[in-house]
Amino acid sequence: MKYYLARRLLLLVPVLAGVSIIIFMVLHLAPGDPAEIMLGSQATQEDLVRLRADLGLNEPLHVQYLRWVGHVARGDLGRSLWMKRPVLGEVLTRFRATLVLTATALVLSTTIGIALGVTAAMRPNSMLDRLSAVASLFGASMPSFWLGIVLMVIFALQLGWLPASGMYAPHSGGDARDLLTHLILPAVTLAAASVTIVARLTRSAMLDTLAQDYVRTARAKGVSSGAVVLRHALGNALVPIVTVVGVQAGYLLGGAVLTETVFAWPGVGTLMVQGILARDFPLVQGCVLVVALSFVLVNLAVDLLYAWLDPRIRYE
Amino acid sequence: MSDVGAATVPIPRASAPTRRRYRLGRLAGRNRLALVAAVALLLAVAAAVLAPWLPLADPDAVDTPHRLRPPLSAGHTLGTDEFGRDLLARLVWGARVSLTAGVASAAAAMVLGVTLGILGGFYTGWIETVIMRLTDILMAFPYVLLAIAIVAGLGPGLRNAMIAIAIVGFPLYTRLVRGAVLSLREREFVEAARALGASDGVILGRHVLPHLLSPVIVAFSLDVGAKILATAGLSFLGLGTQPPTADWGSMLATGRQFVILSPHVVLLPGLAIFAVVLALNLVGDAVRDLLDPRRV
Numbered sequence: 001m002k003y004y005l006a007r008r009l010l011l012l013v014p015v016l017a018g019v020s021i022i023i024f025m026v027l028h029l030a031p032g033d034p035a036e037i038m039l040g041s042q043a044t045q046e047d048l049v050r051l052r053a054d055l056g057l058n059e060p061l062h063v064q065y066l067r068w069v070g071h072v073a074r075g076d077l078g079r080s081l082w083m084k085r086p087v088l089g090e091v092l093t094r095f096r097a098t099l100v101l102t103a104t105a106l107v108l109s110t111t112i113g114i115a116l117g118v119t120a121a122m123r124p125n126s127m128l129d130r131l132s133a134v135a136s137l138f139g140a141s142m143p144s145f146w147l148g149i150v151l152m153v154i155f156a157l158q159l160g161w162l163p164a165s166g167m168y169a170p171h172s173g174g175d176a177r178d179l180l181t182h183l184i185l186p187a188v189t190l191a192a193a194s195v196t197i198v199a200r201l202t203r204s205a206m207l208d209t210l211a212q213d214y215v216r217t218a219r220a221k222g223v224s225s226g227a228v229v230l231r232h233a234l235g236n237a238l239v240p241i242v243t244v245v246g247v248q249a250g251y252l253l254g255g256a257v258l259t260e261t262v263f264a265w266p267g268v269g270t271l272m273v274q275g276i277l278a279r280d281f282p283l284v285q286g287c288v289l290v291v292a293l294s295f296v297l298v299n300l301a302v303d304l305l306y307a308w309l310d311p312r313i314r315y316e
Numbered sequence: 317m318s319d320v321g322a323a324t325v326p327i328p329r330a331s332a333p334t335r336r337r338y339r340l341g342r343l344a345g346r347n348r349l350a351l352v353a354a355v356a357l358l359l360a361v362a363a364a365v366l367a368p369w370l371p372l373a374d375p376d377a378v379d380t381p382h383r384l385r386p387p388l389s390a391g392h393t394l395g396t397d398e399f400g401r402d403l404l405a406r407l408v409w410g411a412r413v414s415l416t417a418g419v420a421s422a423a424a425a426m427v428l429g430v431t432l433g434i435l436g437g438f439y440t441g442w443i444e445t446v447i448m449r450l451t452d453i454l455m456a457f458p459y460v461l462l463a464i465a466i467v468a469g470l471g472p473g474l475r476n477a478m479i480a481i482a483i484v485g486f487p488l489y490t491r492l493v494r495g496a497v498l499s500l501r502e503r504e505f506v507e508a509a510r511a512l513g514a515s516d517g518v519i520l521g522r523h524v525l526p527h528l529l530s531p532v533i534v535a536f537s538l539d540v541g542a543k544i545l546a547t548a549g550l551s552f553l554g555l556g557t558q559p560p561t562a563d564w565g566s567m568l569a570t571g572r573q574f575v576i577l578s579p580h581v582v583l584l585p586g587l588a589i590f591a592v593v594l595a596l597n598l599v600g601d602a603v604r605d606l607l608d609p610r611r612v
Contacts, residue, residue, distance in 0.1 A: 143565075
């Protein structure tokens with residue numbers, strides 16, 4: 001396992017280098033002078049000269065990149081042009097809100113998805129199985145931001161059961177209960193498409209394992225139906241399920257941008273969109289960097305989890 | 317060897333006509349739904365293409381006294397938006413933008429991805445390494461986030477949103493095609509062509525590419541819907557189509573502020589996206605069943 005871990009960590013190096021180059025290049029994608037793009041047509045010559053010097057835009061590209069990576073490695077993501085504050089602190093504060101949202105959505109999609117998938121696999125072609133197939137088709141076709149608005153109209157604006165937006169009530173509240181009531185609608189919106197994907201994959205993985213000889217042997221030995229499904233079948237179906245859950249974690253981190261915008265959730269996604277509209281490149285780079293790094297780490301965690309679940313992988 | 321063959325117990329199997337009938341029956345059952353979806357899709361495409369000649373109101377004509385009219389109002393079948401613009405006209409004209417954006421970005425991703433996949437699968441060495449590392453790195457980003465980051469650099473706008481989505485989308489095709497080419501290049505017919513002195517271009521174009529058509533068509537037919545969702549998402553964030561041009565995503569974004577007063581301004585464009593993407597997914601599933609009989 002140690003050897004496997006070392007090999008996986010080593011493989012991270014080129015990925016991280018590539019990710020950092022792409023994020024750095026975001027500033028240089030547009031034709032023209034980045035300083036002019038950021039400050040707009042109203043900027044004075046002095047402002048432009050100062051910003052070019054601040055960002056080191058007068059130096060060759062590779063020097064700019066190496067200096068930027070050096071700063072990033074020391075935790076300095078630059079200053080936001082729009083908020084006039086260091087980017088790192090702002091991004092990390094917002095990232096906590098994004099993590100709360102995506103983690104809740106991931107827990108929802110995993111538990112509900114696995115439960116639905118196992119039930120559907122135990123009774124293939126039943127009403128529940130067909131419903132789950134239809135739901136997965138709908139889940140893949142429905143824009144999440146539209147689902148969010150529809151849920152908001154029904155449960156917040158018409159029925160008044162849940163708050164429509166934000167993370168905490170503006171005046172009272174601030175406690176866990178307040179957070180939970182604000183979290184329900186965005187988390188359900190974000191998890192909706194993932195639930196159907198996890199459910200379909202769990203169903204097919206379970207159908208595969210339920211047809212294996214060892215399951216028949218367990219049944220022949222008189223093991224109860226529940227124990228066969230949970231211990232013998234689900235345990236062995238977990239590797240593909242973990243794969244899809246890992247992919248979903250990344251999808252949720254990225255997809256959270258749209259859900260956060262619908263529900264005005266104060267996460268890193270809304271901050272990034274505000275940064276783009278304000279042409280605040282250091283802020284945008286900081287947001288992308290933090291989310292991309294966490295995505296890379298989630299992928300690493302998933303790979304390690306495979307190796308733990310299936311020893312064949314770590315001896316390959 | 318012959319002893320082993322003689323000892324084998326024949327496994328009873330359904331006769332070939334029975335199996336064929338069963339498969340065709342399942343395909344027909346699925347395809348009834350896909351047929352309805354295909355007709356709906358054709359209608360949407362026809363409406364989008366024929367929009368300039370259809371008896372529709374001007375989609376950009378502002379008429380504030382008649383703003384936020386509900387559906388079935390006089391002169392406005394689907395009502396009006398916050399500026400009094402006819403929603404039916406905006407939905408139909410919006411279909412032109414949304415459908416074109418989805419198809420064009422999926423097509424661009426496919427062309428780029430297939431080209432790189434063929435090169436990465438056929439040539440070992442540095443070409444393969446560079447292409448596969450590039451796809452690995454692009455796949456190390458969450459899909460939507462990378463598209464947003466690229467739009468951030470290029471600047472908001474529909475064309476840039478489409479470029480971003482194509483860049484984010486091509487690794488899917490590269491992976492798919494490279495895997496297929498890796499096994500194809502070892503096949504006898506490729507070896508035979510090479511022995512006959514065929515150049516790499518001829519081998520790739522005449523012998524390898526035809527084998528890739530079916531998986532690529534299946535992937536493309538399922539991908540267009542995903543790309544329509546992605547462009548609508550970017551427009552919803554204000555990073556795609558810019559006002560006053562109508563596309564379904566931006567209509568949803570602007571209508572959101574009036575959702576309490578007039579939910580139809582939000583519900584209708586969302587329903588349009590949902591219906592078209594659902595139809596595309598159903599047709600895509602049918603195409604897969606048709607081209608890949610193992611799945612039926």
